[in-house]
Amino acid sequence: MEKKVVIKNESGMHARPASMFVKTANAFKSDIEIEFNGRKINAKSIMGIMSLGIAKDSEITIIVNGEDEEKAIHALMELIESGFEKS
8 A cells, every 4th residue: 555645844754753753653563665766765764764855845655565554554644744743
């Protein structure tokens, strides 16, 4: 299952948003990846996400495969759409 989404928060996916994304991704059993600019990384890796340099208004693809993929993609989309304002 995959979804494209545009990052809207001012800082893109740098330190705090990246750690929130990784924490959310790690709550699920499914394999989760982010594809950006032709590179695909493990979305459960803070270093992987930081290495992509995802800025505001960048479009990423979230790819989720596994037994809880629907719940995982829903939670990650909700986090991104909230501008990483969830606690």
